[in-house]
Amino acid sequence: CLAQNPKEKRSVLVIFWILAFLVGNTLYVLYTFSSQQLYNSLIFLKPNLDSLDFFDLLWIVGIADFMLKYITIALKCLIVALPKIILAVKSKGKFYLVIEELSQLFRSLVPIQLWYKYIMGDDPSNSYFLGGILIILYSLCKSFDICGRLGGVRKALKLFCTPQNYGARATSQQCAEAGEICAICQAEFREPLVLMCQHVFCEECLCLWFDRERTCPLCRSVAVETLRCWKDGTTSAHFQVY
Template sequence: MEASGGGNSDPYRGSAVTGSSGSSSSSNSRRYSLLSASNLIQAPISTLLEYSGLLRTRPNHLETEPLFHGGVSGGLHGRAEDSTVTSNDGEVSIRIIGAGEQEHHRERAGLVVGQQVREAGGTNEASTRSPAAIAAADGQGDARSGAGEGASQPGNGGSDSEGGETNGRESSYQRYDIQQAARWIEQILPFSLLLLVVFIRQHLQGFFVTIWIAAFLFKSNDILRKQTALKGERKISYLIGISLLFTLHIVGVYWWYRKDDLLYPLIMFPPKGIPPFWHAMFVIVVNDTLVRQAAMVIKCLLLIYFKNSRGRNYRKQGQLLTLVEYLLLLYRALLPTPVWYRFFLNKEYGSLFSSLMTGLYLTFKLTSVVEKVQSFFTALKALSRKDIHYGAYATAEQVNAAGDLCAICQEKMHAPILLRCKHIFCEDCVSEWFERERTCPLCRALVKSADLRSFGDGSTSLFFQIF
């Protein structure tokens, strides 16, 4: 028997290793095969959730087939329990049983049936045994039960297994809820897309105009930042050309919508009539975008004025650009107020309700406007202050002691600045550095306080001011 069992162990082990590697490779192939075109079209959300691992992969037909014709089934990913059975000729057979949910219920049902059969056999034996034998058996049973109780008291294996089964059921319920929600979204997704198409068709002109002016704004912001970074290499003709282009774009859009009450909010007057919700949103977005475009024209004029700026003039150019941006932020915060004031003050909903909504909106708006006013006055103070708040001008002795070479531009220092950390740089180099950073370029010591964000690089805030 020993020779037979040992001779058959190696082939079984080799087949087990081969099966595990094959199952891992097949699981990986199944995972990557989820992102097929048919799965994405039929069930896009469920496919993505299954690919990310949030949902269990849907089984294939090959995985659900029973391993044996006797009715025992199990997944390749389940818990394996092997029981060895020795036959008459000395061969060892291994039966692999999965730990799926159906198999778990099947095992419990088998145990119940086995217990009933054993109880029936026990009653037949008890009827044929003598009273002395029955008494002796009862004594052995009591001893076994006492030993079983004593052994079960120090351990909590049963409670741990029950807690694991409870957590497993809860996680399966959660996965089921996620799967049902994903399927519900997939069901309403085609209808939502149809509604979106109809909405775009109803507001086709406004939809494309909004996309156009937003794309024009983003491109203009990129051009302006590049022109600011060129410093003395900027071309006056190019700056004048883009300024005229920005101006023509603004005038053209307002002329096209001259009958849609776009100009009234610019001077803080509410529209004549009560605007519908989507029309109010369109008026606010168009005005907010074109006002930023007009501010870019002013920034272009500043860049023309400070074309050959160096040292102190370059720092003043950054302060002026920052001041223009914070003034723009303050005006943009006030710009939607007339439109929403007219929208909320609708007497059709009742005087009390409309007055309450208008008062709440104005209260919320006041808090944001106060913040913008504080930022504007902080930028104005920075412009009026002549000293450098992150250092001071270096003397000739300090420059000679540190070396007459700037660590940023690797050239001879022009208007050297001594930082608080005792490092010296050119004023225009370190001013440009502090447009993006707050620390020293060499030692990384904190030099500039975070009192106000700088817009000295010519950038414009791209967030829409809706409310």
């Protein structure tokens, strides 16, 4: 994460540059295709199109998905930019996880009304039987997808409300045996914790490390039972087609 770089001032400038880039790209797309009112799809409304063929459908779904990704990344950038006084660095991974899971759930909901309108067509009476079958098949597939997304959100919220505890507080003797230097940040210990393997690290460093890994940084013994994706601030590259 950018805000964890020692050159914090430079990192904040990079964050604001990324935010400006995302906002600029989004506004440019919306302005270029303002007549089509593509933003309507983000609030579950049909864009301003005379007809909705298959390629128009893929175009609108793709643009909406990319805009939602941009919004997700922008929210994560704001979390990164928050100072430690407001939000501790070790807690930011939880926010990244919740934001990403909610984003993926919302991204899976946005295309539903567009696909329903495309399947049924402008005149549903002409293809009522075939359209009804396709709607049922689509609804079944979509329901499984949404149930999985809801499960991910539930797990993320549960983890968000659960205090993080990766080890016991290290004693001064244990810190002295470790050389008084954290192997991750290469600085003096700050609120040191000792793992089951008896290796000592800063609490903040451990929290950041376990947002990405599940093993001890030194001996690689398993220290965390499960690895939660998205806690490192990454955003899914998956394209939401349907």
